[in-house]
Amino acid sequence: MGAVTAGVTLGAGAGGTARALAGQTPAGSAARRDDDYDGSAMWLRYVPVADPHLLRRYRCQATAVVVENAGRNKSYRHTRDLSMAPGSTERLMASTLEAAREELVRGLGGLLDRPVRVVHRPGRALPDGAVVVGTRESSPAVRRLVPAGDLERVGRDGYVLRSVVQGRRTFTVIAGRTDVGALYGTFAFLRRIQTHRSLADLDLAESPKVVNRHLNYWDTERLYAGNDESGTGGLNGENGAIFNFAATGAGAPLNLPVVLDRYLVAARAMASVGITGITINNVNADNSYLTDEYIAQEAALADALRPYGIRLALSIRYAAPLDSRFAPDTLTEEQMAPTDADFQDWWTRRARRIQESIPDFVGFTVKANSEGQPGPQDFGYDHGDGANGMATAVAPLGLKIYWRTFVYNPDVDSDRLKRAYLEFGHIDDEPQPDGSTGRFRDNVFLQTKNGPLDFQAREPVHPMFGRMENTNQAIELQITQEYTGQNRMLCFLAPMWEEIFKTDTYATDEQGQLLDKRLVGHVVDGTAQDHSDTAVVGVANLGNADNLTGHHFSQANLYAFGRQAWDWTLDSGDIAADWVRMTWGNSREVVDVIVSMMMGSWEALVSYQTPLGIGHQFTAGVHYGPGPSESHLPREDWNPVYYNQADSVGLGYDRSPTGSDLTAQYFPVLAARYGDIGTVPENLMMWFHHVPWDHPMSSGRIFWDELVHHYYSGVRYVGGMRRAWDSLESRIDARRFAEVKAKLALHETDAADWRDTCVGYWQRFSGRDIREPG
Template identity: 40%
Template sequence: MMRERCLVNRIAATCCLLVSAFWLTPAASAEDGYDLWLRHAPLTGESGQALRDLAPVITSVSGQSNGPGAKLAYAELQRSLASLGAGEANAGEATRASIVLQCGHSNGADREAFRIVPEQRGLRIVSPGQAGCLYGAFALLREISQGKPLMSVALDEHPAMPLRMLNHWDDPDGHVERGYAGRSIFDWWHLPELLDQRMIDYARANASIGINAVVVNNVNASPLFLTDRYLPKLKRLADAWRPYGIRLFVSARFSAPRDIGGLDTADPLDPHVRNWWKARADSIYAEIPDFGGFLVKANSEGQPGPQDYGRTHADGANMLAAALGGRGTVIWRAFVYSAEDETDRAKQAYAEFEPLDGKFAPNVILQIKNGPLDFQPREPFHPLFGAMPGTRKMLEVQATKEYLGFASHLAILGPMWTEALQADTGAGGNVADSVASGGMAGVANIGSDRNWTGSIFDQANWYAFGRLAWDPALGSEEIAREWAVQTFSVDPQFLSIVVPMMLESRQAVVDYMTPMGLAHLMGTDHHYGPAPWVCDLERPEWNPCYYHRADKSGIGFDRTATGSNALSQYAPAIAKAWIDPHAMDEDYLLWFHHVAWDFETQSGRTLWHELVSRYDRGVAAAEKLREEWNSLEQFVDPERFAAERALLAIQVKEAIWWRDASIAYWQSINGLDLPAGARPPAHDLAYYKALSFPEAPGQ
């Protein structure tokens, strides 16, 4: 009878747990990708049994442990540990482990730092602040999800960068510029009255990887976001995200004083303009006391800016910095793409900003793309990271895959961003060191698709961004494994295949799209597919031909002293590594050099034969990705498996298209035969040129 009663009690408890999990987690019973890496699937085997035996109980003590972050941490641990299986225990009180939250216990400088300290019968999560306590809870769950015993988790962490920010390129009407995962997640039409649950789930996901700032609108900014009408909408979001440690930022249109303020100028030195911005900032802070500040794109791609009035970027940024005062931060984008500059486009940002070093206010951060061009599949790191020691800097990367196959192709970007972060700038450190006082921003790949990012594997780029912004020293393999375990399976056989797939995927895309330092070869406007033949657009730098400069004699952009001399913008020790085309890393060969088609590469092949070989290598890698995924069906639920299988089929088809169209065009230029045994393009060049895509997303 006793055994039967225990069995009944255990079944009842399990049912309650399942019902609770259903209500607490959206679509918990459906593997549609909505739960991201926060599925917290039940642990099995020894790990699961050990957690059930400990049956941890969560308590909070001292300080502000009942504050908003601590309450979220408490609820997160309760829910997620139950989901992992801890709630199924039938342990007595004497054998239960304790998890003690000790949050907000001091006014320490780094209120996002945390420690997880093992104790005799449990562990303690300690943080000076509320956000740090929540980060510690998520870190503990991440460790347990990977099978680490609860009692062995010991961490002492603090973020490497103060700002770890997602930049949304979302418009008020719901359109997302360069968005491949559906419409915007921000429902401005129904705010502030209706706050979608998705906003809370989004904040939770960001907090789980340490993201602490969000820019909610497009850098090609609408002035609407600075109007009184939008203040209640922004306030509702800021209030909802505050417990998760997230500060709200807005992209500010520089011409707003003229557009919506009734002034006839936006000159940053005009006192009326300065007063207008100060009054706007005061109004925002009256509603959102912890408002983060402004992100600004100015005098780039037709956007208004201080140069319209003969002023410098520093004049514009410092005017806004004065309006914010010590309350917030101005993030000024260094991506400048002007209509007047006829030099090498890759040199423009350095030429405009390097002379301004030391002239920006302390609460201004210069946001610099990872490379000097525009988020290409591979670029050398931006030379500004090795310059401007008197200016706070921030690394900008692009999680949305504008140039890496949209949301269709499997391209894990952690290795790409690690290349940039770990690049030696020649100024006494690497890129990560140069942005330690600023931060890291990622152009978001998040949209209204049920799985958030358009494909399941694109979630890994959101995840990797947060993890690298928290700790840029993390390895790509470690991050990929963390994500795969939490998103799919802890099974070693599964991980032995899927983790290498992830790590190799970005190089595959480089090979079939832009091998050996080629760049900007995509179709114009929509940026979809190959179009290296486009040479007749109004502005030279709109044309792919501007970047590859292929002719009968050779291919590549000469950026040495005999060409644009962009190489001189790098520190001498760094430039030296790229100056000799025979000895340099050939991944950047055609970025810095124009070489003959019969140039002998390090493989012993001519450049032409090496190019074809790399295109073929990229296609073979895409085919391998598809085959490897197809071998994993037993480890993945049917819905997510089928979705990724379909996308990988698209990737193989489009990899072949990129390879064939590119080779057909290069042959029309150089007149050379293919290497022996190489497959000819499936169609002639006229066929590829005639293709059009009016329905391509992201335009």
């Protein structure tokens, strides 16, 4: 891995598009600075275009906004007293098309540095340079200019961006089959101006590859963007979450149904990258969210987010029917069988109560029989029974169950990484009375983490991807950086997700022939095994910090998740370049330096934390600092020593056919590749093998020297990022520059701690000299 120097990157390229885009704006162009800016607008700040030539061109191409009948199809609003907090700058929207119109007015007004005219009734004579937004149902202009077949092809969430020339007049049409598709197209159009792309001769049709693009928001855990202990602040009485349900003291008057600016900034940001829903509470669920008091607040939040296409879901506790807070509507232990009509009827009643207030409610996310959470196994049933019992209850209401597969009961197998597939795989393979295969109902998603352990910086892909042929499967990615530096380290996660999506599962059909489409992305988007209902879920990183994510660069991970959930084939370097241009500026130096920093940051973190496939070496509880020697935790598989298996012979957990044989859970090609120390990818080596200290590596070094090389090169990269950032001081507004500078200084110190702690501990077993790489 190369190092970053000021303005120059070695070995961390961002892709051809980033470099090509960087050349479009003169290096001397500079946007106006606001040295007090806190990052609260995320990537939707809409700074005036600094290049005078581009600005003149854009002003001619976007002279007026035309959104016909914007208020006709009003979004449902349940809460009569829904209101913005005093002093708010955001505004509640009455409809999705109104949200699109207001975003264009805001965005074009900022980018073009002048107000843009709104034309409500254009007739047939559209103004030259008009930007027309709508559907064929809402807009006579769209109906004239975009054939119905074009919109049918882009589907429910897709959009068309098209330049239309009539005589001497040119218009831009942003059309969707639905209102939300038109909104997504609006953001895509504004993104083109933000990133200084051409608006001439547009003829684009975009649609998402995945149907359900959700966030899971963990309001009380893994929250690195505003919890009380992080010191990032917020009003007194807030718990650091982005949404206020139970704030006390000075924050109490600002609980829902009062809507805060940050809720709508988050909604706009989510909509700008096509996110469709959010589960608003922790998967370690609190039954409070099912009470009438909380449902009323949830309905208010749903009302505020609905115009942006964001639908709400809830995490629930499987044993909620036993909670006395629901008395007299409670169940006994004897009624908790998931096949029992009483159990199913209880969940139908509770779901109907929610749906009466939130008619577009998505459904429930369930963490069952994992880490102390109750589930069907507590009552003598398996995960298939539990998921289907709840799915049966909510199916008449059109709701879904997202059943998490993050389970690792030690009684199942001694190797934690094998346990999930052993609990779920046989249910997918089970023959059914109607001749079909697989027991899970059609409204169940199995929600599976990208790797078989727990959101480590690099893991092999989960063996369940491709193996669950008969079940709807959602991939779960972690945006909040639990094991990747939290809000202290700059780690851009899009390259990791790109690696995951583009990993070949080598999945086969019933005859053992390789599928034509078999990458993890193909499994997730349904094209591998003909699934029409598909989902990507991201564990969100939003909070009440001024910049909403705790680290300015953590915003990039939320942005990237949305873009990759929409289209997993995108290049992560191109995503980084777009975000940098929208967030920091379009000058060549700013784009080149920051994109280069970002694109090497993940691999650097892997190198100084867990290189070559050594996983889960974190100190107990906080999941941040190094703790490779720890062995005192009550569960064996929570301890770093369980994973590193360090001894005088070598390092790593043997999961080959001569070890735990995790490799057998993969399709044959991968099983053979991972099972042989001579063919396993070196960056996954210790996930599958106990590697001898003197094992020869592809670099020509032995394993010990290669390991040390990674630790030192990772820390050097962080030092390079810090120096690169310092080179931009004159080009970045003062507050954000200083805050990132401080984070990078802390980052470098912590990375060195990881290196020194781990290398020193491994040396105790290897007995070899530490030869610091030159």
